[in-house]
Amino acid sequence: MLDLKALQNDFESVAAKLRKKKVDETQLAKLKEISLKLKEQRKILEELQAEQNAKSKLFPVYQKEGKDIAELKKELAENKQKIAVEQDIVRDLEEEMYEIALNIPNIPDDDVPEGEDEEDNVELKKVLDPRKFDFTPKEHWDLKITPDWIDFERGVKLAKSRFSVLKNDAARLERALINYMLDFNRSRGFEEVSVPYLVNRDSLLGTGQLPKFEDDLFKIEEEPLYLIPTAEVPVTNLFRDEILQKEELPAKLTSYTACFRKEAGSAGRDTRGMIRQHQFDKVELVAVTTPEQSDQVFDEMVACASDLLTSLGLPHRLVLLCGGDLGFSAARTIDLEVWLPGQNRYREISSISNTRAFQARRAKIRYKEGKKNLPVHTLNGSSLAVGRTLIAIMENYQNADGSVTIPAVLQHYMT
RNA sequence: GGACAGGUGGGUGAGCUGGCUGAAACCACAUCCCUGCUAAGGAUGCGUACUGGCAACGGUACCGAGGGUUCGAAUCCCUCCCUGUCCGCCA
Numbered sequence: 001m002l003d004l005k006a007l008q009n010d011f012e013s014v015a016a017k018l019r020k021k022k023v024d025e026t027q028l029a030k031l032k033e034i035s036l037k038l039k040e041q042r043k044i045l046e047e048l049q050a051e052q053n054a055k056s057k058l059f060p061v062y063q064k065e066g067k068d069i070a071e072l073k074k075e076l077a078e079n080k081q082k083i084a085v086e087q088d089i090v091r092d093l094e095e096e097m098y099e100i101a102l103n104i105p106n107i108p109d110d111d112v113p114e115g116e117d118e119e120d121n122v123e124l125k126k127v128l129d130p131r132k133f134d135f136t137p138k139e140h141w142d143l144k145i146t147p148d149w150i151d152f153e154r155g156v157k158l159a160k161s162r163f164s165v166l167k168n169d170a171a172r173l174e175r176a177l178i179n180y181m182l183d184f185n186r187s188r189g190f191e192e193v194s195v196p197y198l199v200n201r202d203s204l205l206g207t208g209q210l211p212k213f214e215d216d217l218f219k220i221e222e223e224p225l226y227l228i229p230t231a232e233v234p235v236t237n238l239f240r241d242e243i244l245q246k247e248e249l250p251a252k253l254t255s256y257t258a259c260f261r262k263e264a265g266s267a268g269r270d271t272r273g274m275i276r277q278h279q280f281d282k283v284e285l286v287a288v289t290t291p292e293q294s295d296q297v298f299d300e301m302v303a304c305a306s307d308l309l310t311s312l313g314l315p316h317r318l319v320l321l322c323g324g325d326l327g328f329s330a331a332r333t334i335d336l337e338v339w340l341p342g343q344n345r346y347r348e349i350s351s352i353s354n355t356r357a358f359q360a361r362r363a364k365i366r367y368k369e370g371k372k373n374l375p376v377h378t379l380n381g382s383s384l385a386v387g388r389t390l391i392a393i394m395e396n397y398q399n400a401d402g403s404v405t406i407p408a409v410l411q412h413y414m415t
Numbered sequence: 416g417g418a419c420a421g422g423u424g425g426g427u428g429a430g431c432u433g434g435c436u437g438a439a440a441c442c443a444c445a446u447c448c449c450u451g452c453u454a455a456g457g458a459u460g461c462g463u464a465c466u467g468g469c470a471a472c473g474g475u476a477c478c479g480a481g482g483g484u485u486c487g488a489a490u491c492c493c494u495c496c497c498u499g500u501c502c503g504c505c506a
Contacts, residue, residue, distance in 0.1 A: 056487040
Protein backbone atom coordinates (compact mmCIF):
# COMPACT_ATOMS: atom_id res chain seq x y z
CA MET A 1 0.00 0.00 0.00
CA LEU A 2 0.98 3.51 -0.69
CA ASP A 3 2.53 5.50 2.13
CA LEU A 4 -0.42 7.76 2.90
CA LYS A 5 1.66 10.17 4.93
CA ALA A 6 3.99 10.71 2.01
CA LEU A 7 0.97 11.35 -0.16
CA GLN A 8 -0.39 13.93 2.26
CA ASN A 9 2.92 15.69 2.73
CA ASP A 10 4.39 15.58 -0.73
CA PHE A 11 1.62 14.90 -3.16
CA GLU A 12 3.49 16.19 -6.19
CA SER A 13 6.50 13.94 -5.96
CA VAL A 14 4.40 10.84 -5.26
CA ALA A 15 2.13 11.64 -8.18
CA ALA A 16 5.10 12.26 -10.45
CA LYS A 17 6.61 8.90 -9.61
CA LEU A 18 3.36 7.07 -10.13
CA ARG A 19 2.96 8.65 -13.54
CA LYS A 20 5.60 6.20 -14.69
CA LYS A 21 3.16 3.46 -13.83
CA LYS A 22 0.23 5.11 -15.57
CA VAL A 23 -1.80 5.80 -12.46
CA ASP A 24 -4.92 7.93 -12.75
CA GLU A 25 -4.03 11.14 -10.98
CA THR A 26 -7.59 12.01 -10.07
CA GLN A 27 -7.67 8.89 -7.94
CA LEU A 28 -4.56 10.07 -6.15
CA ALA A 29 -5.99 13.50 -5.54
CA LYS A 30 -9.16 11.95 -4.23
CA LEU A 31 -7.19 9.71 -1.95
CA LYS A 32 -5.32 12.63 -0.50
CA GLU A 33 -8.51 14.58 0.02
CA ILE A 34 -10.23 11.70 1.77
CA SER A 35 -7.30 10.95 4.01
CA LEU A 36 -7.14 14.56 5.14
CA LYS A 37 -10.86 14.73 5.69
CA LEU A 38 -10.72 11.51 7.63
CA LYS A 39 -8.13 13.02 9.90
CA GLU A 40 -10.44 15.93 10.74
CA GLN A 41 -13.46 13.76 11.29
CA ARG A 42 -11.51 11.40 13.50
CA LYS A 43 -10.51 14.31 15.67
CA ILE A 44 -14.13 15.35 16.10
CA LEU A 45 -15.12 11.79 16.92
CA GLU A 46 -12.33 11.35 19.43
CA GLU A 47 -13.24 14.52 21.26
CA LEU A 48 -16.82 13.34 21.61
CA GLN A 49 -15.60 9.97 22.84
CA ALA A 50 -13.28 11.62 25.33
CA GLU A 51 -16.22 13.56 26.72
CA GLN A 52 -18.31 10.42 26.96
CA ASN A 53 -15.57 8.56 28.76
CA ALA A 54 -14.83 11.35 31.19
CA LYS A 55 -18.44 11.94 32.13
CA SER A 56 -19.24 8.25 32.41
CA LYS A 57 -16.61 8.04 35.07
CA LEU A 58 -18.63 10.50 37.14
CA PHE A 59 -21.44 8.04 37.73
CA PRO A 60 -19.88 6.09 40.57
CA VAL A 61 -18.70 9.37 42.11
CA TYR A 62 -22.17 10.91 42.01
CA GLN A 63 -23.73 7.78 43.38
CA LYS A 64 -21.32 7.70 46.27
CA GLU A 65 -22.10 11.32 47.05
CA GLY A 66 -25.80 10.72 46.66
CA LYS A 67 -26.15 13.25 43.84
CA ASP A 68 -28.84 13.11 41.21
CA ILE A 69 -27.64 11.41 38.05
CA ALA A 70 -30.65 12.08 35.84
CA GLU A 71 -29.22 15.23 34.26
CA LEU A 72 -25.87 13.62 33.54
CA LYS A 73 -27.56 10.64 32.03
CA LYS A 74 -29.59 12.78 29.69
CA GLU A 75 -26.52 14.70 28.61
CA LEU A 76 -24.65 11.54 27.81
CA ALA A 77 -27.56 10.03 25.95
CA GLU A 78 -27.46 13.04 23.64
CA ASN A 79 -23.73 12.87 23.23
CA LYS A 80 -24.09 9.23 22.36
CA GLN A 81 -26.26 10.14 19.40
CA LYS A 82 -23.61 12.51 18.11
CA ILE A 83 -20.98 9.83 18.45
CA ALA A 84 -23.06 7.39 16.46
CA VAL A 85 -23.45 9.88 13.62
CA GLU A 86 -19.76 10.75 13.62
CA GLN A 87 -18.80 7.11 13.74
CA ASP A 88 -20.71 6.41 10.55
CA ILE A 89 -19.00 9.30 8.82
CA VAL A 90 -15.57 8.06 9.85
CA ARG A 91 -16.34 4.50 8.88
CA ASP A 92 -17.55 5.48 5.44
CA LEU A 93 -14.46 7.58 4.85
CA GLU A 94 -12.21 4.76 5.97
CA GLU A 95 -13.85 2.31 3.64
CA GLU A 96 -13.63 4.71 0.75
CA MET A 97 -10.01 5.44 1.48
CA TYR A 98 -8.96 1.80 1.69
CA GLU A 99 -10.81 0.91 -1.44
CA ILE A 100 -8.87 3.49 -3.39
CA ALA A 101 -5.56 2.92 -1.64
CA LEU A 102 -5.63 -0.83 -2.14
CA ASN A 103 -6.02 -0.34 -5.88
CA ILE A 104 -3.06 1.97 -6.34
CA PRO A 105 0.15 0.23 -7.41
CA ASN A 106 3.59 0.61 -5.93
CA ILE A 107 5.88 3.52 -6.75
CA PRO A 108 8.69 2.50 -9.12
CA ASP A 109 12.29 3.10 -8.13
CA ASP A 110 13.80 6.29 -9.52
CA ASP A 111 16.08 4.44 -11.94
CA VAL A 112 13.30 2.34 -13.44
CA PRO A 113 13.14 3.29 -17.12
CA GLU A 114 10.11 5.01 -18.57
CA GLY A 115 8.13 2.91 -21.00
CA GLU A 116 4.84 1.41 -22.10
CA ASP A 117 5.40 -2.32 -22.29
CA GLU A 118 8.02 -5.03 -22.73
CA GLU A 119 9.32 -3.32 -25.85
CA ASP A 120 10.77 -0.63 -23.59
CA ASN A 121 12.49 -2.96 -21.15
CA VAL A 122 16.24 -2.59 -20.93
CA GLU A 123 18.54 -5.53 -21.51
CA LEU A 124 21.25 -5.52 -18.84
CA LYS A 125 23.36 -8.42 -19.99
CA LYS A 126 23.47 -11.74 -21.76
CA VAL A 127 24.84 -14.86 -20.12
CA LEU A 128 26.14 -17.81 -22.19
CA ASP A 129 26.06 -17.80 -25.99
CA PRO A 130 23.27 -19.74 -27.63
CA ARG A 131 24.48 -23.02 -29.01
CA LYS A 132 25.13 -23.33 -32.74
CA PHE A 133 23.00 -26.12 -34.14
CA ASP A 134 24.02 -28.06 -37.23
CA PHE A 135 20.35 -28.77 -37.82
CA THR A 136 17.27 -26.63 -37.41
CA PRO A 137 16.24 -26.79 -33.77
CA LYS A 138 12.59 -27.57 -33.17
CA GLU A 139 10.15 -26.22 -30.67
CA HIS A 140 9.59 -28.37 -27.63
CA TRP A 141 6.25 -29.70 -28.78
CA ASP A 142 7.73 -30.87 -32.10
CA LEU A 143 10.58 -33.05 -30.91
CA LYS A 144 10.54 -36.72 -31.71
CA ILE A 145 10.66 -37.51 -28.01
CA THR A 146 7.82 -35.20 -27.04
CA PRO A 147 4.94 -37.71 -27.34
CA ASP A 148 6.86 -39.90 -24.93
CA TRP A 149 7.31 -37.02 -22.49
CA ILE A 150 4.28 -34.75 -22.60
CA ASP A 151 0.65 -35.74 -23.05
CA PHE A 152 -1.23 -32.57 -23.89
CA GLU A 153 -4.48 -34.27 -24.93
CA ARG A 154 -5.00 -36.17 -21.75
CA GLY A 155 -4.20 -33.13 -19.64
CA VAL A 156 -7.15 -31.51 -21.35
CA LYS A 157 -9.26 -34.59 -20.78
CA LEU A 158 -8.51 -34.57 -17.07
CA ALA A 159 -9.10 -30.85 -16.55
CA LYS A 160 -9.33 -28.44 -19.47
CA SER A 161 -7.09 -26.71 -21.98
CA ARG A 162 -3.74 -25.46 -20.66
CA PHE A 163 -3.28 -28.56 -18.55
CA SER A 164 -0.87 -31.31 -19.46
CA VAL A 165 0.61 -34.56 -18.22
CA LEU A 166 4.31 -35.35 -17.99
CA LYS A 167 5.49 -38.89 -18.49
CA ASN A 168 8.61 -41.03 -18.28
CA ASP A 169 11.88 -39.08 -18.18
CA ALA A 170 10.04 -35.77 -18.32
CA ALA A 171 8.19 -36.54 -15.08
CA ARG A 172 11.46 -37.52 -13.48
CA LEU A 173 13.26 -34.53 -14.93
CA GLU A 174 10.66 -32.24 -13.40
CA ARG A 175 11.24 -33.80 -10.02
CA ALA A 176 15.00 -33.64 -10.49
CA LEU A 177 14.80 -29.95 -11.34
CA ILE A 178 12.79 -29.16 -8.23
CA ASN A 179 15.27 -30.94 -6.02
CA TYR A 180 18.24 -29.43 -7.76
CA MET A 181 16.85 -25.90 -7.51
CA LEU A 182 15.98 -26.24 -3.83
CA ASP A 183 19.43 -27.59 -3.04
CA PHE A 184 21.06 -24.84 -5.05
CA ASN A 185 19.06 -22.13 -3.27
CA ARG A 186 19.81 -23.64 0.07
CA SER A 187 23.52 -23.46 -0.71
CA ARG A 188 22.99 -19.72 -1.27
CA GLY A 189 21.50 -19.28 2.19
CA PHE A 190 17.79 -19.62 1.46
CA GLU A 191 15.99 -21.76 3.99
CA GLU A 192 13.47 -24.22 2.65
CA VAL A 193 9.79 -24.07 3.60
CA SER A 194 6.79 -26.04 2.48
CA VAL A 195 3.54 -24.11 2.55
CA PRO A 196 -0.21 -24.36 1.82
CA TYR A 197 -1.41 -24.09 -1.78
CA LEU A 198 -4.70 -22.60 -0.64
CA VAL A 199 -4.74 -19.22 1.06
CA ASN A 200 -7.36 -16.83 2.41
CA ARG A 201 -8.26 -13.32 1.27
CA ASP A 202 -6.12 -11.57 3.86
CA SER A 203 -3.03 -13.23 2.48
CA LEU A 204 -3.80 -12.21 -1.08
CA LEU A 205 -4.61 -8.69 0.06
CA GLY A 206 -1.27 -8.61 1.85
CA THR A 207 0.84 -9.35 -1.20
CA GLY A 208 -1.32 -7.33 -3.60
CA GLN A 209 -3.10 -9.94 -5.74
CA LEU A 210 -6.41 -8.77 -4.26
CA PRO A 211 -8.58 -6.81 -4.56
CA LYS A 212 -7.55 -5.88 -8.07
CA PHE A 213 -6.72 -9.20 -9.68
CA GLU A 214 -9.44 -11.52 -8.48
CA ASP A 215 -10.12 -12.63 -12.06
CA ASP A 216 -6.68 -14.16 -12.36
CA LEU A 217 -7.22 -16.49 -9.43
CA PHE A 218 -8.91 -19.83 -9.01
CA LYS A 219 -11.32 -19.56 -6.12
CA ILE A 220 -12.72 -22.38 -4.05
CA GLU A 221 -16.47 -22.39 -4.38
CA GLU A 222 -17.78 -23.02 -0.89
CA GLU A 223 -15.02 -21.30 1.09
CA PRO A 224 -13.19 -17.97 0.90
CA LEU A 225 -9.98 -19.69 -0.20
CA TYR A 226 -7.95 -19.33 -3.35
CA LEU A 227 -5.36 -21.48 -5.12
CA ILE A 228 -2.03 -19.69 -4.91
CA PRO A 229 -0.77 -18.06 -8.13
CA THR A 230 2.78 -18.14 -6.73
CA ALA A 231 4.56 -19.25 -3.56
CA GLU A 232 5.28 -15.57 -2.97
CA VAL A 233 1.81 -15.33 -1.42
CA PRO A 234 2.03 -17.95 1.33
CA VAL A 235 5.74 -17.47 1.98
CA THR A 236 5.62 -13.68 2.32
CA ASN A 237 2.45 -13.90 4.40
CA LEU A 238 4.25 -16.16 6.83
CA PHE A 239 5.29 -12.89 8.43
CA ARG A 240 1.97 -11.07 8.12
CA ASP A 241 0.90 -9.17 11.27
CA GLU A 242 4.24 -9.85 12.88
CA ILE A 243 6.92 -7.65 14.35
CA LEU A 244 10.34 -9.11 13.66
CA GLN A 245 13.54 -8.55 15.56
CA LYS A 246 16.23 -6.84 13.54
CA GLU A 247 18.56 -9.78 14.12
CA GLU A 248 16.14 -12.05 12.27
CA LEU A 249 16.70 -10.06 9.11
CA PRO A 250 17.29 -10.66 6.35
CA ALA A 251 15.04 -13.71 6.32
CA LYS A 252 15.74 -15.63 3.11
CA LEU A 253 13.42 -18.44 2.15
CA THR A 254 12.91 -20.79 -0.74
CA SER A 255 9.87 -22.88 -1.44
CA TYR A 256 8.64 -25.26 -4.08
CA THR A 257 4.93 -25.11 -4.88
CA ALA A 258 2.52 -25.69 -7.67
CA CYS A 259 1.04 -22.42 -8.94
CA PHE A 260 -2.41 -21.86 -10.38
CA ARG A 261 -3.41 -19.04 -12.71
CA LYS A 262 -6.51 -18.45 -14.75
CA GLU A 263 -4.58 -16.61 -17.46
CA ALA A 264 -7.72 -14.61 -17.96
CA GLY A 265 -6.11 -11.97 -20.17
CA SER A 266 -4.05 -14.39 -22.22
CA ALA A 267 -6.66 -16.06 -24.42
CA GLY A 268 -5.00 -17.27 -27.59
CA ARG A 269 -1.44 -16.62 -26.38
CA ASP A 270 1.01 -19.49 -26.14
CA THR A 271 -1.70 -22.05 -26.68
CA ARG A 272 0.75 -24.61 -28.01
CA GLY A 273 3.18 -26.34 -25.76
CA MET A 274 3.84 -25.92 -22.10
CA ILE A 275 4.76 -22.24 -21.90
CA ARG A 276 1.52 -21.05 -20.40
CA GLN A 277 -0.37 -23.51 -18.21
CA HIS A 278 -3.08 -23.08 -15.59
CA GLN A 279 -1.01 -25.21 -13.23
CA PHE A 280 2.76 -25.10 -13.14
CA ASP A 281 5.54 -25.82 -10.71
CA LYS A 282 7.84 -23.13 -9.48
CA VAL A 283 10.62 -22.83 -6.95
CA GLU A 284 10.46 -19.42 -5.38
CA LEU A 285 12.81 -17.15 -3.46
CA VAL A 286 11.40 -14.78 -0.87
CA ALA A 287 13.29 -12.34 1.31
CA VAL A 288 12.27 -10.07 4.14
CA THR A 289 14.85 -7.40 4.86
CA THR A 290 15.53 -4.04 6.43
CA PRO A 291 15.42 -1.14 3.96
CA GLU A 292 19.23 -0.98 4.06
CA GLN A 293 19.59 -4.63 3.13
CA SER A 294 17.09 -4.90 0.35
CA ASP A 295 19.23 -3.77 -2.60
CA GLN A 296 21.97 -6.20 -1.76
CA VAL A 297 19.58 -9.09 -1.19
CA PHE A 298 17.87 -8.25 -4.48
CA ASP A 299 21.21 -8.61 -6.26
CA GLU A 300 21.81 -11.90 -4.45
CA MET A 301 18.48 -13.19 -5.67
CA VAL A 302 19.14 -12.16 -9.26
CA ALA A 303 22.57 -13.78 -9.08
CA CYS A 304 21.09 -16.91 -7.56
CA ALA A 305 18.58 -17.38 -10.36
CA SER A 306 21.04 -16.44 -13.09
CA ASP A 307 23.73 -18.76 -11.73
CA LEU A 308 21.19 -21.53 -11.56
CA LEU A 309 20.48 -21.10 -15.27
CA THR A 310 24.18 -20.95 -16.00
CA SER A 311 24.79 -24.13 -14.04
CA LEU A 312 22.17 -25.80 -16.19
CA GLY A 313 23.96 -24.51 -19.29
CA LEU A 314 20.98 -22.43 -20.35
CA PRO A 315 21.75 -19.16 -22.22
CA HIS A 316 19.75 -16.29 -20.89
CA ARG A 317 19.61 -12.54 -20.50
CA LEU A 318 18.75 -10.10 -17.73
CA VAL A 319 16.16 -7.45 -18.44
CA LEU A 320 15.24 -4.45 -16.32
CA LEU A 321 11.51 -3.85 -16.62
CA CYS A 322 10.25 -0.42 -17.58
CA GLY A 323 7.54 1.37 -15.59
CA GLY A 324 4.71 0.25 -17.83
CA ASP A 325 5.68 -3.42 -17.63
CA LEU A 326 6.18 -3.46 -13.89
CA GLY A 327 3.77 -5.54 -11.83
CA PHE A 328 1.33 -4.00 -9.37
CA SER A 329 3.39 -4.52 -6.22
CA ALA A 330 6.89 -4.12 -7.61
CA ALA A 331 9.14 -1.09 -7.26
CA ARG A 332 11.74 -2.73 -9.45
CA THR A 333 11.88 -5.99 -11.36
CA ILE A 334 14.53 -7.86 -13.26
CA ASP A 335 13.31 -10.61 -15.55
CA LEU A 336 15.49 -13.50 -16.58
CA GLU A 337 14.72 -14.65 -20.07
CA VAL A 338 15.96 -18.01 -21.25
CA TRP A 339 16.96 -18.68 -24.84
CA LEU A 340 14.59 -21.02 -26.63
CA PRO A 341 16.27 -22.07 -29.89
CA GLY A 342 13.10 -23.64 -31.25
CA GLN A 343 11.26 -20.35 -30.88
CA ASN A 344 14.44 -18.46 -31.75
CA ARG A 345 13.85 -15.95 -28.98
CA TYR A 346 14.26 -15.27 -25.28
CA ARG A 347 11.30 -16.10 -23.03
CA GLU A 348 10.68 -15.15 -19.41
CA ILE A 349 11.69 -17.88 -16.99
CA SER A 350 12.15 -15.88 -13.82
CA SER A 351 11.04 -12.56 -12.45
CA ILE A 352 12.67 -11.00 -9.43
CA SER A 353 11.05 -8.05 -7.70
CA ASN A 354 11.72 -5.73 -4.84
CA THR A 355 8.40 -4.42 -3.51
CA ARG A 356 10.16 -2.16 -0.98
CA ALA A 357 7.67 -1.50 1.87
CA PHE A 358 4.59 -1.84 -0.33
CA GLN A 359 3.59 -5.36 0.70
CA ALA A 360 4.92 -4.82 4.21
CA ARG A 361 2.50 -1.95 4.78
CA ARG A 362 -0.40 -3.99 3.44
CA ALA A 363 0.51 -7.13 5.33
CA LYS A 364 1.74 -5.28 8.44
CA ILE A 365 5.15 -6.90 8.44
CA ARG A 366 7.39 -4.79 10.63
CA TYR A 367 10.68 -4.95 12.42
CA LYS A 368 12.03 -3.26 15.50
CA GLU A 369 14.37 -0.40 14.79
CA GLY A 370 15.26 0.92 18.21
CA LYS A 371 11.93 1.83 19.76
CA LYS A 372 10.12 2.10 16.47
CA ASN A 373 8.32 -0.51 14.45
CA LEU A 374 9.05 0.06 10.78
CA PRO A 375 7.80 -1.77 7.71
CA VAL A 376 10.28 -4.26 6.30
CA HIS A 377 11.14 -4.64 2.64
CA THR A 378 9.87 -7.74 0.91
CA LEU A 379 11.36 -9.31 -2.20
CA ASN A 380 10.41 -12.27 -4.29
CA GLY A 381 11.67 -14.05 -7.35
CA SER A 382 11.32 -17.27 -9.21
CA SER A 383 14.19 -19.62 -9.28
CA LEU A 384 12.90 -20.93 -11.58
CA ALA A 385 9.63 -21.73 -13.27
CA VAL A 386 10.05 -25.50 -13.49
CA GLY A 387 7.92 -26.14 -16.58
CA ARG A 388 9.69 -23.50 -18.58
CA THR A 389 13.05 -24.82 -17.45
CA LEU A 390 12.02 -28.22 -18.67
CA ILE A 391 11.08 -26.73 -22.02
CA ALA A 392 14.35 -24.82 -22.16
CA ILE A 393 16.28 -28.01 -21.54
CA MET A 394 14.30 -29.81 -24.23
CA GLU A 395 14.99 -27.12 -26.80
CA ASN A 396 18.60 -26.35 -25.88
CA TYR A 397 19.69 -29.94 -25.35
CA GLN A 398 17.88 -31.45 -28.32
CA ASN A 399 19.80 -33.73 -30.64
CA ALA A 400 19.48 -34.20 -34.37
CA ASP A 401 17.63 -37.46 -33.83
CA GLY A 402 14.95 -35.71 -31.75
CA SER A 403 16.19 -36.99 -28.39
CA VAL A 404 17.22 -34.81 -25.47
CA THR A 405 20.42 -34.99 -23.41
CA ILE A 406 19.98 -34.48 -19.69
CA PRO A 407 22.31 -31.70 -18.37
CA ALA A 408 25.21 -33.06 -16.37
CA VAL A 409 24.29 -31.39 -13.08
CA LEU A 410 20.93 -33.13 -13.11
CA GLN A 411 22.13 -36.58 -13.89
CA HIS A 412 22.70 -37.73 -10.35
CA TYR A 413 19.21 -36.46 -9.45
CA MET A 414 17.83 -38.90 -12.00
CA THR A 415 19.61 -42.10 -11.12
C1' G B 416 -19.59 -33.45 10.70
C1' G B 417 -21.36 -34.14 16.32
C1' A B 418 -20.43 -33.04 21.74
C1' C B 419 -17.91 -30.32 25.33
C1' A B 420 -13.98 -26.67 26.73
C1' G B 421 -11.52 -22.39 25.42
C1' G B 422 -9.63 -17.75 22.60
C1' U B 423 -6.51 -11.71 27.19
C1' G B 424 0.15 -8.10 25.95
C1' G B 425 6.61 -11.67 23.05
C1' G B 426 5.29 -16.31 26.29
C1' U B 427 2.58 -18.51 30.64
C1' G B 428 -1.68 -16.67 32.83
C1' A B 429 -5.25 -13.66 36.44
C1' G B 430 -9.59 -10.74 35.72
C1' C B 431 -15.07 -12.41 33.33
C1' U B 432 -20.92 -11.05 40.44
C1' G B 433 -20.03 -4.34 34.35
C1' G B 434 -16.97 1.55 36.37
C1' C B 435 -10.80 1.94 40.64
C1' U B 436 -8.08 -2.83 34.34
C1' G B 437 -4.95 -1.45 28.47
C1' A B 438 -5.21 -4.94 31.80
C1' A B 439 -2.25 -8.43 38.13
C1' A B 440 1.63 -11.93 38.60
C1' C B 441 5.51 -14.70 36.57
C1' C B 442 8.89 -15.55 32.48
C1' A B 443 11.41 -13.41 28.45
C1' C B 444 13.64 -8.80 26.85
C1' A B 445 16.27 -3.73 27.57
C1' U B 446 19.01 -0.27 30.58
C1' C B 447 21.30 0.59 35.20
C1' C B 448 23.34 -1.03 40.20
C1' C B 449 25.95 -4.77 42.86
C1' U B 450 29.16 -9.13 42.84
C1' G B 451 37.03 -9.91 40.74
C1' C B 452 34.76 -14.60 36.26
C1' U B 453 30.25 -17.82 36.31
C1' A B 454 25.72 -18.19 38.96
C1' A B 455 22.60 -15.32 41.85
C1' G B 456 20.49 -10.52 43.62
C1' G B 457 18.39 -5.35 43.26
C1' A B 458 16.14 -0.89 40.47
C1' U B 459 13.61 0.85 36.34
C1' G B 460 11.44 0.20 31.71
C1' C B 461 8.82 -2.86 28.31
C1' G B 462 1.66 -4.08 23.75
C1' U B 463 -0.27 -2.12 18.87
C1' A B 464 -2.38 1.61 15.65
C1' C B 465 -3.88 6.47 14.76
C1' U B 466 -3.45 11.32 16.81
C1' G B 467 -1.83 16.30 19.67
C1' G B 468 2.97 18.27 21.39
C1' C B 469 10.03 20.48 20.24
C1' A B 470 9.74 17.48 24.38
C1' A B 471 7.90 16.06 29.00
C1' C B 472 3.45 14.14 28.49
C1' G B 473 -1.65 13.63 26.58
C1' G B 474 -6.26 11.85 23.54
C1' U B 475 -8.90 7.79 20.93
C1' A B 476 -9.37 2.72 19.60
C1' C B 477 -8.01 -2.39 20.30
C1' C B 478 -8.53 -8.27 25.57
C1' G B 479 -10.17 -13.77 18.23
C1' A B 480 -13.65 -10.83 14.41
C1' G B 481 -18.28 -8.32 13.69
C1' G B 482 -22.84 -6.63 15.80
C1' G B 483 -26.04 -5.58 20.28
C1' U B 484 -27.44 -4.03 25.55
C1' U B 485 -25.63 0.16 28.86
C1' C B 486 -24.18 6.70 30.87
C1' G B 487 -20.09 2.96 31.01
C1' A B 488 -18.10 -3.91 28.56
C1' A B 489 -12.13 -7.85 28.43
C1' U B 490 -16.41 -8.66 31.71
C1' C B 491 -23.65 -9.48 29.75
C1' C B 492 -26.31 -11.06 24.79
C1' C B 493 -26.11 -12.62 19.37
C1' U B 494 -23.44 -14.20 14.87
C1' C B 495 -19.03 -15.83 12.73
C1' C B 496 -13.89 -17.55 12.83
C1' C B 497 -10.14 -20.22 15.24
C1' U B 498 -7.84 -23.68 18.91
C1' G B 499 -8.05 -27.99 22.24
C1' U B 500 -10.31 -32.70 23.75
C1' C B 501 -13.54 -36.88 22.79
C1' C B 502 -16.58 -39.30 18.93
C1' G B 503 -17.30 -40.01 13.60
C1' C B 504 -14.60 -39.91 8.90
C1' C B 505 -10.02 -40.06 6.45
C1' A B 506 -4.17 -39.96 3.75
